[in-house]
Amino acid sequence: MPTRVAYVAGYPMFHTPDTETLRLCSVLASTAFGLVFAFVRLGRKIELHFMHWSASALLYAAVLIGFELARGNLVLIASMLGALAATNMLIISGLRSFDGKPPWRRWMLAPVAGCAAAHVLPTWIGGHGPIVSALTHAGDTIGVAISAAITGLTLWSSGRREKSRARRIAGLAMLGYLPGYVVTLAAYAWAGPRINYLALIPMLSDQLLLGVLNLGLLAIPAERAQRRLRDAARRDPLTGVWNRAGFNLHAMRLAAPGATVLAIDLDHFKEINDRHGHLAGDNVLIELARLAGAEVESLGGEFGRLGGDEFVAILPAARASDGQVCANQIHAACRTYTQGMPEWTTSIGVSQIAANEAGFHDALQRADVALYRAKLAGRNTLTV
Secondary structure, three states: OOOOEEEEEEEEEEEEEEEHHHHHHHHHHHHHHHHHHHHOOOOOOOOOHHHHHHHHHHHHHHHHHHHHHHOOOOOHHHHHHHHHHHHHHHHHHHHHHHOOOOOHHHHHHHHHHHHHHHHHHHHHHHOOOOOHHHHHHHHHHHHHHHHHHHHHHHHHHHHHHHHHHHHHHHHHHHHHHHHHHHHHHHHHHHHHOOOHHHHHHHHEEEEHHHHHHHHHHHHHHHHHHHHHHHHOOOOOOEEEEEOOHHHHHHHHHHHOOEEEEEEEEEOHHHHHHHOOOHHHHHHHHHHHHHHHHHHHHHOOOOEOOOOOEEEEEOOOOOHHHHHHHHHHHHHHHHHOOOOOOOOOOOOEEEEEEOOOOOOHHHHHHHHHHHHHHHHHOOOOOOOO
């Protein structure tokens, strides 16, 4: 394949590959990623997102080959441009499938149909000529750029929402194509359609961005699995609320002067276990975590189990006036016994983080003291 050589002071400095070389590189890279996605999917019936992304990569490779075969055929080139937009929509459908949403939406047909229509309409309406040719090339570039922008923004926005670095990387890779499309439009405006800049400039971008995009997509499932493992390590396996480590980590975001700390303890928990069995005791713990956790969560707080029958909660300083109300609601909710379960009550100690305290541990100690006083006062009560 021919290359162009740049000379400085009579010496060859670098080789600039032509469109055919760039196309071959993009075809090989995209085919490789398509096969990787397909092989990762093998034996995993539920991970359909890999098939969407595999189809996207393989279709992209086929489209690049198809452009060469369709040269000069108006309808075939329009079909290839529509298929090019479809490769981007397949990325979105795979992402939706990964998130447990219906993968396809009707609006996804609009970029595909728009790319195809932008190529044929100028010729069908205006015939042939330099102006029509310029409009066709501009329409092709804008149509493909819009589909890339939709995909990039979808990946980026979902990455912000899900706090996913892999999604944001993939989104930035897609958005990274947009400057190339702007340069393509400028090249057509400046030099005219003598060179197929839409084939040349985006494929130059491919050499960097194609790998980043597909590696970002590959990292999305691994990132979620890693996050779930971290979350599981911070959860109490019985009740599902934060364990001590998880609570310490998440409570720090609320640890400010005025925040309310609650220490919660089941009354006579050992007697429940001895009289009704450990399964009944476990059910009581689960029910307490459900009732108290719901009350705390409704106020934007964090709730956890420190161990045994000891639970803890923290409410933000902005809800300081609701702290004692929340404790009363937990206390009242725990008096509503679930059918088939033994009767159980709670003792609760309440404290607030002082103005000169940075963390919540001192307030927790005071809440523990208040809890001890509630126990001495006969249990089934709360002390502030």
